[in-house]
């Protein structure tokens with residue numbers, strides 16, 4: 275039987291059933307994109323709470339989109355499950371599980387391996403398996419493929435395997451899974467062709483590349499590019515602050531150049547599941563090949579040092595007021611790693627809070643998107659968001675602006691905070707600031 279032609283026909287007729295494994299920030303919008311395109315879809319996750327929520331039409335992530343669970347439920351083209359047996363109905367299986375770092379800051383592919391083993395246990399001929407989790411070049415061919423071929427199926431003939439990186443931009447309006455161009459690289463040409471055809475049902479622009487390794491490496495280049503440029507503006511900020519020059523005014527000025535300069539803004543450090551982590555996947559792979567990824571390591575070093583810089587700026591400002599951080603009441607605005615989202619993964623705010631607590635400050639946070647903290651992989655802050663009121667602001671010895679959520683009342687902050695450590699340049703946009711502002 276010609277499995278390739280059969281699957282291509284099913285995709286063209288929009289009859290191919292798409293299973294998305296891992297229903298988090300990446301998997302959920304992806305499964306919705308295929309359901310919207312009219313394909314039958316399955317959502318698979320090992321977290322039964324998520325499955326129950328989806329089958330009840332209940333959202334568990336504020337972002338990517340409120341109402342997503344209900345939309346899926348009402349589409350009549352979606353079912354959520356944690357039972358691997360249900361995956362036997364799937365023609366295409368898309369893997370969107372975490373790819374964190376281990377304690378040695380090296381790739382932890384255990385989630386990917388476990389998910390691929392689940393797929394292998396139900397795999398039959400004529401299926402397409404696509405890895406979407408960010409990883410180092412070679413993962414799809416060296417880690418995924420052998421585990422699938424253990425099921426006595428040959429790639430390119432019985433099963434088809436590709437890599438297609440995810441480029442979600444959480445919290446940015448105007449961009450969606452459908453509108454962001456999608457790279458696709460297969461283990462062989464047949465796999466690239468099938469994966470390209472599949473994504474074209476749901477995504478406006480699909481860009482096939484010559485192989486899985488190109489797609490894997492392109493994703494890492496995109497994230498290394500961001501990490502290095504953010505480190506550059508963060509270093510620039512440290513230098514300019516010391517020279518008494520306003521870093522943001524310098525960046526505004528440089529950004530008037532219409533070519534050869536792309537604007538990046540400094541901040542309290544890096545956050546999210548991508549930029550602080552993915553570059554180390556490439557650095558690890560480079561080390562295996564005998565190359566020292568110096569740019570990546572240096573950028574990581576500079577960006578990771580930013581929370582300590584913020585706390586140092588606060589200490590300096592308190593000292594100038596004949597005060598100390600010991601027992602100071604510090605209110606941190608924003609726990610999410612970037613504005614207008616509820617994602618706290620690797621958030622610099624958590625590190626700032628940890629450092630403040632270590633210095634014996636009395637710390638509270640306010641974040642309209644995160645009512646309370648949950649135990650993370652490395653930290654358990656065990657805190658609840660406080661309501662932002664004029665009284666609470668006035669009571670604080672210092673307010674640190676860590677995340678510039680639009681939902682904050684910035685005029686109120688400017689009117690009532692006595693000392694503001696501003697890591698986002700937010701107070702530059704407010705006309706009347708009563709207290710002292712320290713940029714950091």
Ligand SMILES: NC(=O)c1ccc[n+]([C@@H]2O[C@H](COP(=O)([O-])OP(=O)(O)OC[C@H]3O[C@@H](n4cnc5c(N)ncnc54)[C@H](O)[C@@H]3O)[C@@H](O)[C@H]2O)c1
Pocket residue numbers: 295296297298299300301318319320321324370371372373385388389406407408409440441442443444547548
């Ligand atoms: N969040 C982003 O903005 C973003 C952007 C681009 C790429 N990525 C990449 O996409 C991948 C997924 O990231 P995410 O942010 O969606 O993660 P997430 O933590 O939000 O979601 C991952 C989901 O996978 C599930 N899971 C874990 N093990 C599983 C298994 N064995 N079988 C099935 N499900 C399992 C978890 O329960 C969770 O629901 C990562 O590689 C990440 O680097 C993320």
